[in-house]
Amino acid sequence: MLEVIDLWVDVNGTQVLKGVDLNIPSGETHILFGKNGSGKSTLLMTIMGFRRYKVQQGRILFNGRDITEMPVNERAQMGIGLAFQRPPAIRGVKTRDIFNICNSDGVSCEMLAEKFDFSSLLERDLNVGFSGGEMKKSELLQLLLQEPALILLDEPESGVDLENLETLGKAINRLLQKHLWRTRAKSGLVISHVGFILNYIEADAGYVLMDGRIHCQGNPRELFKGIQRHGYRECIQCQR
Amino acid sequence: MSEVTRNRAELAKEKKALFGTDVDLRQYELPADNKAGIVKPESLSEEDRKKIISSGVDLADPNRAGTFLQADHRIVHCAAKQPGLEVLPMAEALEKHPWLEKFYWQAVHVDADKYTAQAELHFQNGYFIRAQAGQRVTTPIQACLYMRHENTAQNVHNIIIAEEGSELHIITGCATAPSLKSGLHIGISEIYVQRGAKLTFTMIHDWAEEVMVRPRSGIVVEENGVFLSNYVCLKPVRSLQMYPTTRLTGPGATARFHSVLLAPPGCELDTGARVILEAPQTRAEIIARTITTGGSIKARGHLRGLKPDVKAHLECHGLILAEDGVIHAIPELEGQTAGAEMSHEAAVGKIAEEEIEYLMARGLTEEEATSTIVRGFMNVRIEGLPPELQAEVDRAIEESEMSML
Numbered sequence: 001m002l003e004v005i006d007l008w009v010d011v012n013g014t015q016v017l018k019g020v021d022l023n024i025p026s027g028e029t030h031i032l033f034g035k036n037g038s039g040k041s042t043l044l045m046t047i048m049g050f051r052r053y054k055v056q057q058g059r060i061l062f063n064g065r066d067i068t069e070m071p072v073n074e075r076a077q078m079g080i081g082l083a084f085q086r087p088p089a090i091r092g093v094k095t096r097d098i099f100n101i102c103n104s105d106g107v108s109c110e111m112l113a114e115k116f117d118f119s120s121l122l123e124r125d126l127n128v129g130f131s132g133g134e135m136k137k138s139e140l141l142q143l144l145l146q147e148p149a150l151i152l153l154d155e156p157e158s159g160v161d162l163e164n165l166e167t168l169g170k171a172i173n174r175l176l177q178k179h180l181w182r183t184r185a186k187s188g189l190v191i192s193h194v195g196f197i198l199n200y201i202e203a204d205a206g207y208v209l210m211d212g213r214i215h216c217q218g219n220p221r222e223l224f225k226g227i228q229r230h231g232y233r234e235c236i237q238c239q240r
Numbered sequence: 241m242s243e244v245t246r247n248r249a250e251l252a253k254e255k256k257a258l259f260g261t262d263v264d265l266r267q268y269e270l271p272a273d274n275k276a277g278i279v280k281p282e283s284l285s286e287e288d289r290k291k292i293i294s295s296g297v298d299l300a301d302p303n304r305a306g307t308f309l310q311a312d313h314r315i316v317h318c319a320a321k322q323p324g325l326e327v328l329p330m331a332e333a334l335e336k337h338p339w340l341e342k343f344y345w346q347a348v349h350v351d352a353d354k355y356t357a358q359a360e361l362h363f364q365n366g367y368f369i370r371a372q373a374g375q376r377v378t379t380p381i382q383a384c385l386y387m388r389h390e391n392t393a394q395n396v397h398n399i400i401i402a403e404e405g406s407e408l409h410i411i412t413g414c415a416t417a418p419s420l421k422s423g424l425h426i427g428i429s430e431i432y433v434q435r436g437a438k439l440t441f442t443m444i445h446d447w448a449e450e451v452m453v454r455p456r457s458g459i460v461v462e463e464n465g466v467f468l469s470n471y472v473c474l475k476p477v478r479s480l481q482m483y484p485t486t487r488l489t490g491p492g493a494t495a496r497f498h499s500v501l502l503a504p505p506g507c508e509l510d511t512g513a514r515v516i517l518e519a520p521q522t523r524a525e526i527i528a529r530t531i532t533t534g535g536s537i538k539a540r541g542h543l544r545g546l547k548p549d550v551k552a553h554l555e556c557h558g559l560i561l562a563e564d565g566v567i568h569a570i571p572e573l574e575g576q577t578a579g580a581e582m583s584h585e586a587a588v589g590k591i592a593e594e595e596i597e598y599l600m601a602r603g604l605t606e607e608e609a610t611s612t613i614v615r616g617f618m619n620v621r622i623e624g625l626p627p628e629l630q631a632e633v634d635r636a637i638e639e640s641e642m643s644m645l
Binding site: 048050051052071072073076077081082084087088090091092093094097098101102125142146 | 557592593594595597598599600601602603604605606609612613615616617618619
């Protein structure tokens with residue numbers, strides 16, 4: 001579904017990605033590990049198409065189509081959805097309005113909000129005064145309404161207390177159609193810094209991103225164990 | 241009015257205002273006959289009617305407790321439909337109620353500047369609105385000051401009194417005829433909210449490109465009184481300068497000011513609100529949302545806390561949507577006692593790109609994302625405003641969005 005080929009990206013004059021290659025087939029969820037500042041978010045932001053992230057070389061293909069130069073909204077309409085790590089607060093714009101913007105199928109925002117204990121936040125200005133967990137929940141509910149085919153999650157567990165992690169895990173599994181087997185069509189690329197998310201979602205492959213390149217690929221749980229035991233730098237040495 | 245007042249006005253005839261471009265008053269004609277005259281509503285053209293309606297005042301609207309309409313210096317319509325409510329032209333009110341002298345030039349000084357002086361020396365009516373003690377007038381009252389003649393000065397003096405325990409909701413629209421280009425409007429407004437009374441005051445301005453506007457307002461709120469002001473100015477005007485002062489004189493008095501301003505190219509707005517918290521447990525809030533598409537805006541705010549246990553907040557957010565637009569936010573906090581709790585928040589800039597791209601990631605085009613953010617920015621909801629007045633404000637904002645984006 002997603003194919004990234006030899007991607008080089010510059011952010012404000014700094015070379016952040018230096019030849020990233022990856023391939024996520026339909027129905028699979030991949031996890032990207034890496035230290036702070038390794039370029040994980042840059043990769044997601046570039047796949048989504050934000051202007052600050054300048055592609056200097058390489059291509060991004062989505063369902064076989066080259067989207068490297070495509071505007072953000074067209075990528076969204078084609079089926080790419082991103083849950084932000086730190087979404088902006090937008091004063092005066094009600095969370096409900098954003099939910100309605102995302103809602104493609106006329107799903108009831110009220111019912112969804114109630115199910116995820118989010119009803120009281122619908123009338124609030126988007127992300128104004130939200131806790132970390134509330135922001136994350138809002139992001140995931142927006143994606144549930146948007147129903148993208150490729151789901152990009154930027155550190156979905158950061159800033160969320162343990163109690164809420166399980167609810168978020170449920171939302172993520174639903175997004176990724178983890179209840180389906182043969183007919184599962186949704187793919188995911190999840191960034192994790194601390195790896196907690198592995199306890200809540202089943203991932204098919206994991207990578208380590210370091211110094212702007214992907215260094216190894218493997219079973220995500222084993223990979224994460226290695227990272228925990230040896231640290232990132234040593235981990236990529238041994239896997240290599 | 242008294243000789244003394246007149247003399248004070250005479251002495252202040254040339255006195256420049258502290259803020260705003262100095263207006264040469266001699267440039268604007270004064271009507272030869274300044275006495276209150278009456279013109280029939282039928283004499284208004286269809287275009288005039290439309291313009292008046294767009295400023296929130298509809299003569300045909302049955303859901304208004306009272307109406308006042310003045311075109312240039314003449315009264316077009318004046319009526320009160322509810323017992324305990326009085327709506328009169330100012331000249332008539334002054335004759336009928338000699339006690340009104342106690343309120344006339346009390347909240348605003350006659351010699352404050354050349355504009356207040358001109359309003360005294362060349363008085364051209366205005367409205368008097370009063371809710372008698374204990375009367376709750378929940379249906380809005382509408383008032384419109386309309387200018388039809390090119391290059392004239394309109395000098396009005398208004399007084400509103402919400403007597404003890406009463407409730408009043410007023411919507412005032414100030415507008416100019418579609419053909420009018422240039423003129424001067426001076427409006428004195430003295431507003432008295434007595435003990436336990438509540439007054440909401442919604443003002444929608446719709447001037448023309450070369451019109452100079454100098455409102456001069458003073459508000460006095462007594463013990464447990466509530467004054468809410470909602471000001472909308474989204475149409476072009478050459479120069480508008482106003483800085484109303486509110487005194488919260490009794491414990492528990494509250495004042496809230498919300499304003500939404502737009503400055504297109506060539507437009508100069510210098511506005512704000514000043515609240516003096518003179519009694520304990522008083523509360524004040526000033527919230528301004530300003531947008532420039534090329535004009536210049538000074539957004540002022542001044543809170544003075546004189547007694548302990550007062551709380552006040554000032555907020556000014558400005559959006560610069562054009563390269564050459566200017567917004568200058570000037571918030572001032574002045575605490576003169578321990579126990580005064582005052583804060584302010586100001587931010588001026590363009591729309592953050594990350595907000596636009598965030599909405600684009602949800603599928604909106606760049607234009608749709610921008611307009612969603614601007615609409616949200618102007619979305620000022622004032623607590624306690626009757627829904628029909630909120631609807632008028634929303635409509636004015638919606639209309640201006642079209643022209644802005």
